[in-house]
Amino acid sequence: MTALQTIKGFADLFEPESTLFTRMEDAARRVFGAYGYKELRTPILEFTELFARSIGTETDVVQKEMYTFPDRKGRSLTMRPEATAGIVRAYIESGLHGRENVSKLFSFGPMFRYERPQKGRMRQFHQLDCECLGAHEPQADTEVVLMLMAFLRELGLKDLAVDLNSLGCRECRPAYKETLTAFLSSLDTGQFCEDCRRRLSTNPLRVLDCKVPGCKAMTENAPRILDHVCGDCKEHFDTVVRLLDTQGVPYTLNPRLVRGLDYYVRTTFEVVSTSIGAQGSVAGGGRYDGLIAQLGGPEVPAIGFACGMERLALLLAQQEHGNEARPDFYIACLDERAPDVAVVAAEALRANGLVGEISFTAKGLKGQMRRASTLGARYCLLLGENELNTQTVAVKNMDGGGQVSIPLATLGDWAEIRHADKEQAHRPGAGPAI
């Protein structure tokens, strides 16, 4: 029998990733909750039509990256490739728009895209998602960016850059598109890379986003969308930027920043890290005023963002390398009767706030000490023949201190003192407890 393995691009999350994910979710609830956002959980499966209509039939995501299959009655279902469509569907279907003017929702969970896996990109990946539905005001845009930054700060992440741009609206973007196309066509198009020559006709805005140095140089003097948006869009964007200034948020105006999904308009932003390779984009979002109506809902504006949890986990992991928490104790069993006693003793220690484990089997002391050492335990509790006969436990300080003998009956008191020490030690530092 050959052993089974995970599906390509689907990962089992062990420590420390599993803990990092939990911490991100906790931080999200705290920070987003502070801005009045409520948690929403939508299904992983939706009718395929939802994504076709929202993301855009012509996009790569819909054309070749979705997990799509018929159910038992032949209806086409798709495992969600992103979160916004499902949230908007739920928003419309629940009639939430009729009960409140502005709805603020956040969500997190697995998404699915059939892509070639690489660093920070899985076929099953996870996103944190925030949507502010019903607000057209530029203050909503600013607050969403501020909230995203507050969330990343809460996680202790540094060295992140915010890129900002406006994509114009349905009124002014077509005109800019023409201006841009005219400019690009006037260049020596043969010098563009293969992809850009294709983009020229399919999606000229994407040419600005090309990473090939040659293409970048050629589009250096391309007309900037910010100089071509209509008065309303300009005013909207100016307000967003001015408010970010007052809050001291560092950002870069990036005229090349465009979005992959069709429904974005006006403000668009991205948070980038320079330290995780090619997949440096950690979060991205923007305004999508037309989407809700496009999906059969009311004419309601909205703005939101999605945050890639795998990429955040990469950043957190490299930032916290070597900061693993130490267990407080390890109980070494040196006698066959010891494991029984160890279970009870460990419970007494944990009841007083300590963290640690025991050896289930009795083995030689040398191996036990090695085990305690590799675990990084602060104290190694020895249960040998002598200790069992005298109803005591030998407690050895693994950090070079001495060793004391403690009656089993008073182990709880000892643990209480050690726990108090630990609390004291954690007070000044900002490190996570446990």
Place this chain on the structure above:
RNA sequence: GCGGAUGUAGCUCAGUUGGCAGAGCACCUGGUUGUGGCCCAGGGGGUCGUGGGUUCAACCCCCAUCAUUCGCCCCA
């Protein structure tokens, strides 16, 4: 979908021109050490990713395939 790299012990990886399968860490046993984590000696562990081919002989060369990984495309 396209391109590069890598698959050898539980883990990290060496392996010369094609000539008996290796090290470190981990694990087990023994010795030593003041109650011991260091040190010393020994031991268990391998379909060399898989399937073909070339050869007297393949971890090594060739073909195929699977997997992992870094990029491209696309996206968070």
